[in-house]
Amino acid sequence: MRVGSLNAFHSKLLLVMLMASIDITATKIGVCYGTLGNNLPSPGEVINMYKQYNIRRMRLYDPNKDALQALRGTNIELMLGIPDKELKQIASSQDYTNTWIPNNVQNYGDVTFKYIAVGNKIKLDDPYVQFLFPAMKNIQTAIYNASLGKNIQVSTPINQAAFAESYPPSKGSFTSEYQFFLDPIIGFLVKYKYPLLVNMYPYLSYIGDTKDIR
Template sequence: MCGVALLFFSLLVLSDAITTRKIGVNYGRLGNNLPSAYQSIEILRSMRAGSVKLYDANPEILRLLARTNIHVSIMVTNDEIISIAANQTTANKWVEDNVLRYYPDTMIRTILVGNEVLSSSSDAAKQIWNHLVPAMRRIKISLRAQDIRNIKNPINISLNFALLQSNIKYTDPGTGLVYTNLLDQMLDSVVFAMTKLGYPDVRLSIAETGWPNAGDFRGSWC
């Protein structure tokens, strides 16, 4: 599929204990010689994709995704975060323009706020850092005001929970399994998804893990 900016991602949703045999696709549009939005959506449909992640809230793509039964993740772009964090009216307008205009015909299920904000050490990114959570909260308030409750606005995961240093216990509502760290959750999600696909006995090895100390800067990890 030369020139098509479509990357696969896992569709396991731990919080709802939902799995699907359908693939998910990251739909990026930075590049040249890319297919049109119409062609791209047709490719998704031909692949029987179950979910697609957009890196913005492109009107043409959202219209084309209407009545396709594809679950859609849209994104508040980095340059919109500060203004949304500062003003609830701005957040309400964003939800009106980018969600209500297409929902529910387009099955918007997740709103992501920013892209790789914390992994960049640039001055522009650093200016956004302190506005990230307030922007997420304002978007959530806007959704609740419209009584929209089946669209998720992902929340932060405890750093200690990710680093195996937490006393927090999370009970999965679907399986009843109790987790004390994010690594076990992620491994179980892979095992569970592979089992559902008919590959229950594939051994897994962790080749690399860690926590970034400076994002992508010089590729350094701790």
């Protein structure tokens, strides 16, 4: 078997192991809540819209205090993001991470935290790449130290450039360039039966090729 074929086989095996380790039947629809922009509705108004349209899952890109406050008692399942700029400090200090979880999670005990998304679409040439996996491990340790391990899962949204093949899913594989970076992350996710997160942009694909509609 050639080296290229071996790498492709290995990355496909990782994907299969990951899919086998999670309950993909539990998938639900949610909506991302971005807080950057002008003339945005207040967090209370946003939460009311979620309730009005029975949206039961939310992704919040950082621990926005006003948004977390508005989520109290709603039972909306939350994916809370950790911005890239915080990865170095979280990766470098377990003590700091042990305070991050109480400040941004435990202080909102009536918010339904489901996932902690560590970083967002980290690229290989990104200055934060070396801190991603250590940050994930420190967050995991802090969650268990806070006795939240059964309720909150840790993952990271990976960059789509990491995929050598993505369609059809049965032929999915990672590029050899990303493989060394993703191997420990996938191993971590498989160990704890956590999902791998991917940012998908179907609308951008649609406007890029309106003829390719399935």
